[in-house]
Amino acid sequence: MDDHLIQVFSNVGMISFIALSAYVLLLTGEISFGQQAFFAISAYASGIATAMWGWAFWPGLVWGAAVAGAAAFLLAWPTLRMRGLYFAIGTLAFAEMVRLIFEIFRYQVEIEGELVGPDGSEGFRGIRYIFESDISATQYMLIIYLLLSAVLAFLFAIERTRLGAIFRMLGEDELLAEMQGVNRTYYKVMATVIAGVIAGIGGALYAHMNTYIEPKIFNVMLGVHSLAYGLIGGLGTAFGPLIGVGLDIGLLESTRIFTGYRMVVFGGLVALLLIFRPRGLLDEAAVHAIKSLWRRFLPAAQTQRSNNRAPD
Amino acid sequence: MLELDGLTKHFGGVRAVDKLSLSVKEGEIFGLIGPNGSGKSTTVNLICGVFPVTAGSIRFAGADITAAQPHQALAAGVVRTFQNIRLFSNLTVWQNLWVAQNGMESRKSENFLKRWLSGDAPARRSVEELLEFAGLIGRRDEYAGNLSFGEQRRLELGRALAAKPKMLLLDEPAAGMNLEEVGHLDQRLRKLVERGVTILLVEHVMELVMGVTDRIAVLNFGQKIAEGTPAEIQNDKAVQEAYLGGSSGS
Numbered sequence: 168m169d170d171h172l173i174q175v176f177s178n179v180g181m182i183s184f185i186a187l188s189a190y191v192l193l194l195t196g197e198i199s200f201g202q203q204a205f206f207a208i209s210a211y212a213s214g215i216a217t218a219m220w221g222w223a224f225w226p227g228l229v230w231g232a233a234v235a236g237a238a239a240f241l242l243a244w245p246t247l248r249m250r251g252l253y254f255a256i257g258t259l260a261f262a263e264m265v266r267l268i269f270e271i272f273r274y275q276v277e278i279e280g281e282l283v284g285p286d287g288s289e290g291f292r293g294i295r296y297i298f299e300s301d302i303s304a305t306q307y308m309l310i311i312y313l314l315l316s317a318v319l320a321f322l323f324a325i326e327r328t329r330l331g332a333i334f335r336m337l338g339e340d341e342l343l344a345e346m347q348g349v350n351r352t353y354y355k356v357m358a359t360v361i362a363g364v365i366a367g368i369g370g371a372l373y374a375h376m377n378t379y380i381e382p383k384i385f386n387v388m389l390g391v392h393s394l395a396y397g398l399i400g401g402l403g404t405a406f407g408p409l410i411g412v413g414l415d416i417g418l419l420e421s422t423r424i425f426t427g428y429r430m431v432v433f434g435g436l437v438a439l440l441l442i443f444r445p446r447g448l449l450d451e452a453a454v455h456a457i458k459s460l461w462r463r464f465l466p467a468a469q470t471q472r473s474n475n476r477a478p479d
Numbered sequence: 480m481l482e483l484d485g486l487t488k489h490f491g492g493v494r495a496v497d498k499l500s501l502s503v504k505e506g507e508i509f510g511l512i513g514p515n516g517s518g519k520s521t522t523v524n525l526i527c528g529v530f531p532v533t534a535g536s537i538r539f540a541g542a543d544i545t546a547a548q549p550h551q552a553l554a555a556g557v558v559r560t561f562q563n564i565r566l567f568s569n570l571t572v573w574q575n576l577w578v579a580q581n582g583m584e585s586r587k588s589e590n591f592l593k594r595w596l597s598g599d600a601p602a603r604r605s606v607e608e609l610l611e612f613a614g615l616i617g618r619r620d621e622y623a624g625n626l627s628f629g630e631q632r633r634l635e636l637g638r639a640l641a642a643k644p645k646m647l648l649l650d651e652p653a654a655g656m657n658l659e660e661v662g663h664l665d666q667r668l669r670k671l672v673e674r675g676v677t678i679l680l681v682e683h684v685m686e687l688v689m690g691v692t693d694r695i696a697v698l699n700f701g702q703k704i705a706e707g708t709p710a711e712i713q714n715d716k717a718v719q720e721a722y723l724g725g726s727s728g729s
Binding site for chain 2: 329332333335336339340342343345346347348349350351451452
């Protein structure tokens with residue numbers, strides 16, 4: 168693979184994390200414009216850990232995701248008392264707040280005669296762990312996709328359990344879900360934290376691939392895109408948001424065909440889909456249909472699956 | 480089993496429910512009737528924790544559930560149905576019953592790995608029983624949104640049962656049903672009582688209320704104006720003035 172292609176695939180992989188993060192909240196019926204905040208928090212936290220504290224990459228990544236999860240937990244308590252539109256505005260305000268804090272956040276130490284660390288709006292340079300450890304771009308891409316597969320496996324496992332059912336119940340009719348015994352606050356906080364951690368993994372990967380991060384990368388457009396990916400690709404399965412990312416980053420941004428018109432094409436695509444397929448290309452009905460088709464063509468597998476299958 | 484004591488709910492200046500006291504005994508079907516806006520649905524909402532109570536108390540099976548959240552009321556055994564049908568219309572009949580069962584189970588009883596591997600076999604079996612009770616076996620894979628009105632009502636009832644209630648609050652279950660369907664509902668309610676479920680029935684359809692209930696309380700403007708057996712209520716002067724007299728009885 169040539170370098171450009173590796174770059175494109177790595178970007179698609181990293182952005183997929185934030186798209187999946189928004190997707191988890193969309194499942195529970197909440198629209199968040201603020202997932203970029205957790206992406207940013209983890210990018211900074213993991214960068215600080217590896218570049219300034221001398222940690223290795225993996226502990227740094229876990230630390231970044233954990234800090235993002237903790238931030239999500241802190242955000243969840245006040246904002247989940249808000250519903251619908253108010254929650255969306257609340258998350259947007261939170262994300263902007265986080266970004267503005269990073270604009271003034273200075274924390275630098277001298278390493279080998281050079282100042283390293285976040286320098287307010289000048290950004291955070293020198294997150295060079297990956298390059299210093301001789302990890303090639305191809306290897307890093309594999310790391311990204313390894314982690315992405317793990318997150319996907321986790322989300323598919325959730326879909327099979329009552330947790331997945333509860334998320335979708337909350338998404339469809341919150342009051343009815345509560346009347347069926349769902350502790351709304353508990354599960355919404357849980358979804359927010361899961362979403363924060365997933366975005367955090369992406370943020371840590373992003374910081375280490377680019378070696379340089381600055382607050383303005385994590386502006387609201389990143390959050391808007393991450394929402395749009397789920398809406399384009401579909402909310403029926405975790406593959407949906409990936410399709411959205413693939414279309415946008417893989418097709419629109421990375422090929423030169425739409426240079427300068429990317430946002431026009433992307434915006435138009437979102438508008439069309441919201442009219443014709445309000446829950447995305449792979450919505451619940453599409454997933455249901457694909458699964459029934461699958462079962463019809465695999466009658467042997469069917470007997471085994473029917474004993475063993477959670478609802479679609 | 481259920482005791483309301485001085486239950487009061489104000490919405491701004493409106494006294495939707497005003498010092499309502501009543502007691503429902505275990506195993507009975509208790510009717511709650513009254514003209515539109517008399518506070519019946521608000522009472523149901525208060526009992527299952529949708530709104531906070533302004534004053535008074537709610538006791539259920541010996542425990543105080545006045546301040547219970549909806550999921551806590553449900554865990555105590557109070558389950559409701561809705562005046563307007565409320566189903567997950569994008570899920571199939573089977574899935575609606577499946578999730579209803581899942582919602583209520585306590586988190587602690589969940590052995591994640593074991594349940595995941597077995598695909599929840601016991602839960603599946605009880606969904607089958609519920610399908611049979613609701614008379615919807617043949618419609619199991621239909622989306623709930625595509626069912627007929629009567630079938631949706633039956634699914635609601637089956638779903639309420641999935642939570643293994645000690646007490647069912649039925650908010651106008653016969654609304655919009657024809658007489659034949661009302662007759663079937665009558666039989667289903669009696670079957671429920673045989674299973675040991677206590678029922679609080681909020682209803683406008685007098686054929687059902689007068690036929691099936693053991694006792695009735697009548698609300699008007701949030702206050703209880705009468706309580707007694709169906710025969711007593713039919714002969715009550717205050718009730719006739721407030722309700723039956725004005726609206727010819729059905």
